[in-house]
Amino acid sequence: MELILALVVLLVLIVIMGLKIVPQSRNLVITRLGAYQRTLDAGVNIIIPFLDRVHANVPVNDQVLNDIELEVVSADNVVFGAQLLVVYRIENPEAAVFRVNKIDDLVIGLVQSLVRSELGKVELDAVQSDRGSLNLALLEALEDAGKTYGIRISRSEITDVRLNETTQKAMAEVLAAERERRAAITRAEGQRRAAELNADGELYEAQRRADGIRAIAHANAEANREIAASLEGANAQEALVFQTARMQIEALEGLAKSDNAKLIMLPGGPSNAFREAAAILKDI
Numbered sequence: 001m002e003l004i005l006a007l008v009v010l011l012v013l014i015v016i017m018g019l020k021i022v023p024q025s026r027n028l029v030i031t032r033l034g035a036y037q038r039t040l041d042a043g044v045n046i047i048i049p050f051l052d053r054v055h056a057n058v059p060v061n062d063q064v065l066n067d068i069e070l071e072v073v074s075a076d077n078v079v080f081g082a083q084l085l086v087v088y089r090i091e092n093p094e095a096a097v098f099r100v101n102k103i104d105d106l107v108i109g110l111v112q113s114l115v116r117s118e119l120g121k122v123e124l125d126a127v128q129s130d131r132g133s134l135n136l137a138l139l140e141a142l143e144d145a146g147k148t149y150g151i152r153i154s155r156s157e158i159t160d161v162r163l164n165e166t167t168q169k170a171m172a173e174v175l176a177a178e179r180e181r182r183a184a185i186t187r188a189e190g191q192r193r194a195a196e197l198n199a200d201g202e203l204y205e206a207q208r209r210a211d212g213i214r215a216i217a218h219a220n221a222e223a224n225r226e227i228a229a230s231l232e233g234a235n236a237q238e239a240l241v242f243q244t245a246r247m248q249i250e251a252l253e254g255l256a257k258s259d260n261a262k263l264i265m266l267p268g269g270p271s272n273a274f275r276e277a278a279a280i281l282k283d284i
Contacts, residue, residue, distance in 0.1 A: 062087050118141060
């Protein structure tokens with residue numbers, strides 16, 4: 001009876017030892033006689049006691065490394081410090097366990113190597129202004145490297161860029177020079193625009209004066225034609241002479257009324273023009 005009881009107790013112990021309850025977000029890597037056997041997912045699992053054993057308890061949820069720091073030399077030979085945040089997940093527990101001693105050390109080493117390689121291709125200004133593209137390039141490179149070790153890096157970001165005092169001073173001088181250059185360009189463009197507007201105004205004024213002179217000439221020509229038409233035959237020539245004499249008189253009156261008139265130049269034979277105009281008026 002005691003033997004049967006002992007066997008029952010032993011059987012119960014063996015069953016209990018063979019049951020493995022795996023919590024959520026964990027995987028158990030099982031070896032049998034030292035060789036890899038299988039990976040247990042979350043839930044209730046059964047193993048063979050004394051032959052199988054748990055080699056590693058592996059987390060399969062996202063792991064965060066937010067204190068990765070390194071020094072980088074940019075494409076324009078500027079040395080600066082960078083701080084990164086990396087999020088990764090173990091997708092192949094057996095590869096992560098048997099190929100690497102410490103996953104965190106592997107991820108940090110990969111990040112430091114690839115970050116130095118990627119950031120060394122661009123200048124410092126691009127690192128500060130275009131982190132989105134750099135983060136995407138880093139993520140793609142890290143994903144390819146992580147597949148070999150059974151991990152998936154889902155996020156990689158440059159969280160901070162630290163510059164030494166000498167670099168900060170040099171960048172401040174560059175920014176000041178850039179602002180002065182832009183100000184000079186703005187002033188030059190303003191002066192050029194003002195000159196263009198002034199030239200347009202002078203051109204418009206000259207065109208208006210030319211239009212006025214042209215209109216007066218057309219009006220005089222039309223008046224001459226009407227006078228010539230009204231005086232048919234032999235009197236047409238006298239009408240034209242009369243119109244010319246009248247225009248000469250008006251021009252002389254304008255010169256005489258000018259405030260700046262010092263000397264008046266009379267056209268040749270003004271008395272003859274006056275006598276001819278008076279003779280025509282007498283005939284009319």
